[in-house]
Amino acid sequence: MPGTFEGETVNRRRFMNLVTNGAGGVAAVAITLPVLGFAAGPIFSRVPFEWQTIGMPADFPKSTYQTRVVEIVQGIGEAGKTTAYVRARDPSIDTEPEDQYNQFVALSSRCMHLGCPVRFVAAAERFICPCHGGVYDFRGMVAGGPPVRPLDRFYTRLKDGYVQIGPRYSVNSELRRFSPRDPGEPLDGVGQYLYPARFSTSQIPQS
Template sequence: MSDRNAKSPERKSRYTKDRGIPGAFEGETITRRRFMTGTAVAAGGIATAAFALPALGFALGPIFERTEPSRWQDIGPEEDFSDNDYVPRVINIVPEVGEAGRTTIYVRRYNPRIDGDANSDQPYVAISNRCMHLGCPVRYVSASQRFICPCHGGVYDFQGKVFGGPPVRPLDRFYTRVRNGRVEVGDRFSLNSKLERFSPRDPSNHLDGLWQYLYPSRPTI
């Protein structure tokens, strides 16, 4: 049989309705269907990225944060502090708002017998007075060597670890250093139950195990 008599293949219709494609309507072409499908997929990808990328950056951002304090505040000469009791000092954590940005911290010398190797690079222990339950101010009771929160009964031991009540982690601390015989405090950092150091977290944010990834640091706290 010659090639002339060979039957040419049947050409497929360019319309989706003729091909029985689900959801087809009169006059819709295959090209239009593919274009609309591609547009919908692209729009979905953009919407997903709009939600996913900020969340990913929020979670991974603390990894790339600076670790050195940006501002140091003088809180007095070294002879004002001992290694067996805390001394209250007032610092300004938000200079832009004046008196409203001031807070109380409790300071003592680093004591290897009490503190072990945890944060041994810090010559002083400077503890925040903000409770790690809901942020109420705690006070140090020298007679019992405990930090007490009057709001909901949170209690912390001499190192600032949770001793009782609803707080979820130890009290935050501040970086410390000594310059020309005077003690200075820098930025705040948070701790987990093992006193391992983390970038600052909000009160009520856990830092043990997988919780540390669910509560990333925020630059505004």
């Protein structure tokens, strides 16, 4: 190799090139990686959820929905609140398996097309979305329009004589429970594999 003494494999110029480029690369990585991790961190941190008391059992009849405002993100006022539609479980129409978390049916107002807020129209016994015409029946199953799965639900429980509302969960068209997914993500068939559970959502209570 030119510029080297007998037996040398690296000359001065090449050594300095390696050291300078290497040091620059290490410096760039040492800045970039922590910053990217900092920005992506919320993907991996689990958000806790507290049970919130929403009323007495007598407040929630079987035949219609009561509206309750639930805080899902603390500290940002109105932007952190969402609406839940709550009624008592009616065994004649609610065919999914009964357990301690669904004595009261609490539906999320988040439309499962793209996330607009649905409204319960009592006269039609339908949930109707103002954005793109999604329609759900009394149980929250898709009755028409673009939504890809039934309305999400909240875990509910009876505690010391009060009805409490817990974390949100998603359901497929057979009302099988899944950890909460975003709207627009189907859970039937291959959908549950295309849209995996996220690290950030709260743990499902075991049923």
